[in-house]
Amino acid sequence: MRRRHMCLLAATVALPFLAQPAWANLVYVSNEKDNTVTVVDSKTMEVVKTINVGQRPRGITISPDGKIIYVCASDDDTVEMIDTATNEVVGSLPSGPDPELFVLSPDGQTLYVANEDDNLVTVIDVNTKGVVAEIPVGVEPEGMGVSPDGKTIVNTSETTSMAHFIDTSTHEITDNVLVDSRPRFAEFKPDGSEVWVSAEIGGTVSVIDNKTRAVTHKITFEIQGLRSEQIQPVGIRITADGKKAYVALGPANRVAVVNTETYEVEKYVLVGQRVWQLAFMPDGKQIISTNGLSNDITFIDTETDEPIKSVTVGQLPWGVAISPN
Amino acid sequence: MIMKSTVPNTLSVLFGFFLLFVNVSAVPAQQAATNKPAKPVVETRIGYLRAYEPQLALSVLDIPPRDEGVAGANVAINDNNTTGKFLGQSFALDVTETKFDADVVPVFKEMLARGDKFILTDISAKQLLSIADLAKDSGVLLFNVGATDDSLREEECRSNVFHTAPTRSMLADGLAQYLVWKQWRKWVLLYGSHDRDKLYADAIRRAATRFGATIVEERLYEDKGTARRTDTGVIQVQKQMPVFTQNLPEHDVVIVADESEVFGSYVPYRTWTPRPVAGTAGLVPSSWHPASEQWGGSQIQNRFDKATGRRMLSKDMQAWTAVRILGEAITRSKGNDPKQVETFIKADDFSIAAFKGQKLSFRNWNWQLRQPILIGDGHGVVSTSPQEGFLHQFSELDTLGVDRPETKCKLN
Incomplete structure (x- = not known):
């Protein structure tokens, strides 16, 4: 109610930028090509700041308390930390070589980083900034998912085409599940029952049962007028109630909306070019896509699954993370 | 330094791979899925038959590295082994070298005797044809990673030979699409006097017809036998090339067809009229480029560089x-x-x-791998074909090279 009221206020009174309302979320977008993170106000849908970061920023995530944004600076071999209060880079973590994607443990204490060039997953304690373990995985590790209980992480290796299940207490691989070509992303359902893994070149999403660690469903995509080679699933997000999954389809320029009970695609939302990653607004009412080749992000309404607005950010936007307040 | 070693040291190459083989087969036992009993390791030997002799090039930068192709295969063996350690599989490479015009049947039979069932070949079309049927009778699959001859995919196609190397017609079509997209439609064709130069020229002529370009004049550059490296040679070349390209009709681009490296690399910047040069020199179509970093390419490039200390070339990618x-x-x-x-x-x-x-897939009418063609110069990738707008009812990649309706291949 409060939000609705304030919205109305914001719409009627042209608030100056500095009086940025506290309830607006800040959207942080890593721009792979121009070494920046763009900060967008979710209410005004305008860029409020551009932060210079290390070279080739890709994976981006936020601490559970909302205070720190972590960004992989792939070509600088570090993970940079941005303070969300000041929107300044305040430090960095060791990451191992060429970090691309990572995932933060649900308690915010441990960062699991995929190191593409060394076939490793590096485990980092964010408090001590020390490397806790290095786990050998398949060729070109990329996607990283963590189970809601924090007990399991899943890494995908692109050339090996596997999802590696890793026990976070022992740092050892317990299961290796073959999926389709170039798996890019792993996302657990909020209840931890399934892991969804996208395969960019294979053009599919494999649904893996987290108990049996076997592929139970394979989701395929068909878009009229597009060849199958153009449909390249990358980022995946599943709603908090576990009912819908959103899959970014790369050069197909669309986000697929998938029913998680039937595993059927219910809609394709046209966004921008080469759609890469996704993130929900904290209230779940919108999801934001990064569209690499059109240099913008698209806000999508999750009730109607219609695009609301696209906002121009930096060059080759890659990942997106959203602050909770 | 590469030029001095005239006798390929097959033994040491083999020994090197033997060491690698021993190392990798030891790994899976330790690292196989940790809390499950170690699986028995299934080994796969992959043969690699190559014709090698030291070669010259007009520019020392273009001299093929000693391990061209083999290095790509080795990086892929390592990649396969990283995957294999999770599944109880290991891979090893068995390299055999022969000469350019040698009879390859005896060495091929030795590979068969060693139990190789999958063999990569980087040999001439003639050499490949001399073993293709023998391979089929022995249940062996061949992977042509070197020969670009269209004939191997057409009249002389074989059901047991897969081709990861693109054909000359695929390369020429990839280049032609880009030139036509640029609206550079009037071409001059300069071609060398050796068979492979003429085959490349044929592919260029076919591409011109196919994509609506016109070859306004052709000139043959006769190889009269000349030392490629002389201390003052460049002074003569600077005069020769303008004269060779004098009095041509109006044209947009000069295409050179000189796989033999007799004159082609001398053409850029030395034409009578200032025109871009493409073909085997200047803007070159290829299956890979040492500077390609698109589509995750920097990962394979880094891995290759780390393993070999040099950049990855087309033949390395074809073998990989x-x-x-x-x-x-x-x-x-x-x-x-x-x-x-x-x-x-x-x-x-x-x-x-x-x-x-x-994704790349095979054409099931001749087992040629469909693939985009990179268009690049000595420095970087300029474009990638197929170009936007060249449509096809089945796959845009089939706008490159000989398509199904025109194929002369009859697989049995």
């Missing part, structure tokens, strides 16, 4: 892709029986990822 195709088939079909592997690779839904932005 062939070994990865075998790895993919053996990993997914969970066995290395040649019949089973052949069935897997020949299935309609087989594809391979090779850092070119889309």
